[in-house]
Amino acid sequence: MHLMEMYGLEALEDDPELAQIVQFASRLCDVPIALVSLVEEERQRFIARQGLATRETPRSSSFCAHAMLLGSIMEVRDATRDERFHTNPLVTGPPNIRFYAGQPLRSPEGVPLGALCVIDSQPRPEGLTEFQREGLAVLANAVMRRLRSRRETLAARRELEYSESQFQAIADSIPAIAWSADTQGNFDYFNRRLIEFTGFGPDRTTIHPDDLPAVQEKWASSLKTGEAFQRELRLLRHDGEYRWMMARIVPVHNSRGEIIRWFGTAVDVDEIHRLSESRDLLAKELSHRIKNIFAVVAGLVSLSVRRQPEHKAFGEELIQTIRALGRAHDFVRPATDAVRDNLRGLLEELFAPYGTGDHARIRISGDEVQIGSRAVTPLALVFHELATNSAKYGALSVEEGSVELEILEQGDMVALLWREKDAPPGDFKGSTGFGSRLIDTSVAGQLGGSWDRRWEDDGLFVELHLPKTALAR
Template sequence: MTQSDPNGDSSVERQLAQTVKALAESEARFRAIADSMPQMVWSTRADGFHDYYNARWYEFTGVPAGSTDGEGWNGMFHPEDQPRAFALWRRCLETGEPYEIEYRLRRHDGVYRWTLGRARPIRDGSGEITRWFGTCTDIDDLKRSDQAKELLSQELSHRIKNIFAVVSALIALSARQHPEARAFATAVRTRINALARAHEFVRPHTESSKPTVGSMTLHAFLTDLFKAYSDLKGKPRIILSGDDATFDDQAATSVALLFHELATNAAKYGALSREDGRVALDTRRADDRFILTWTETGGPPVAGPPAHTGFGSSLASLSVEAQLGGRLERKWSPSGLQVIADLPATALSRRRAAQNVA
């Protein structure tokens, strides 16, 4: 027999009433919190059926309450973004992966604004998804600011590239007016061109300009730099092997100057001065070091180190030791010059190293 209180209500009925009251209060608190947030908040059933939007959603979109329930939300996106957003949402429902996407959402005045959409699943004790909760954040102003910065960066980079060309042209013009300085002018121009190639590699690129320099790796950079030293058929005479490495603009100038000097000297006096001469450049990661070994073969016999250290050699040493924090060693064997650049493993990508430490 069910125990009743003096008013005739059973204890089960009281517990049920208390549970209903607690649920109503919890839902009221959730709605109050959700409606106070600056983001648009929404939730769905486990199958992805949208059944809740906060007040901010309706304020932003201007649509009648309930009109975007179910799958009506997709019609609020820009037509070009709808297939992508819907396909990703369906995949997340199937896999349980978090949902994150940028799309253009129609505002109440008909203007489409870039929005960041995110959603995470809620699981029960057995791991089954019971609901999805998501947000939409207006990022249009930030997006336009980033686009403006990118445009400015592209323009600045283009102007820097033009400066390299103008300086090179001025040196060439001066050399014609002063023939006695032609050798010096040629050496300066080739170094400026090496810097220009380094800048071309690391400057900000659009999608259409990226393929001209390849990906941001050491081997891609050096392959581009060494194209000028290929044989008449375009076959490389400087052969790369070993470990590749992530590469950034902080190291590009120093690496460009080092290997430009080595390649130029090899073309004048070393292995590349003869048709059958070759250079092997091996790059190896060893613990916390990255070692680059330049080995020349097939060139004129080497009698020993030069009597005087030229500017190019000093520049190469400065690039490795002062700029990259490494060590530079030269071995003058009869078969050809060997140069070993022993660098800290982080020297080629200092930004990534700093991010890893952080």
């Protein structure tokens, strides 16, 4: 890559930080001229100048082209007596160089870039003092830190632009409409599919007038509560026909649990509405399409995390949660004619990544309890959170550890007892993080139940009490 492109020299000309360096170099060495010179193939450019109006000279007359090739400072005490420079036009004419000292500037890879130099129109037979030489070396290091900072900034910008172009290419290739919004609900990106479908840009509302008020109300509620948005709505296609779409928007949180973005998709489900007389077919098709939405949203989150690597751990955790919800959704909306509506079956589906059958590290016992589709999501979130935490910090984080989950019917309530065995030493009784708030919201807020936890000698013990009526919905 060309030197100008690598360091963005145009933007560095007369850079305030570099200007301070050459001003100090001039005072340090008691000379009228100090320069930061970068040597290119045909010329040398002075990106910081003190005492000289010229911005560049040909490389053929450059003192710095010689200095940059050395391992230490180059001093020319009287240029008229130096066979390399006595006929140099910068010596025989303005600025009439007699004394020159240049400290080489080299890239981190060792490539010569130029020099930090000081110039006087009077010979200096004694040269620089040791203190001045040491000072120029220190100032040259400061110049390189500024150049490296600029180079790294440009490299990061190019990488971001490349990542964004990849993200856009992938987003444009998916068959669903995809978009993102900021924390205020302002939509700042739509993929190409939106224009292909509607024939308009994102600045024109194509939602059916009868659906628009409810969509706006639901979206405003999601922005206020932080809950995912999901709704069927009619969208105007480019041929003038309104088509039913399944729209879903999910929040992305930072490490403090704060929403930093929203990602959404819209999938055409109009055919399902046209076949509404067949409820079985409707359920199967919705299952498939919603499953696709989970996959698309997980993909969008993954792409966003690549742009913001500081959020990688959070992004991976969010993706695993989305996948767990996908497995739970498959359980109650299967693609076959089988009906699966019991709690044990759901839990076995969720805990499959931790082993099955004789190799299961989470063993389930107790009563058979029927559950409805509305209870699946909060149950999946609760037990995915417990299993994930156990895999990070508890019994499932060590080879010998295991978990026993007992299901007990107690009149109108169901008790679920989570016992960890052979967990590593630890005490999490004081933890009130996002996971705890998530469990509390799911258990108390959505299922109308209660839960408690304590750390026993063998590991974490969690006790949940849930109303049967809430589980059956």
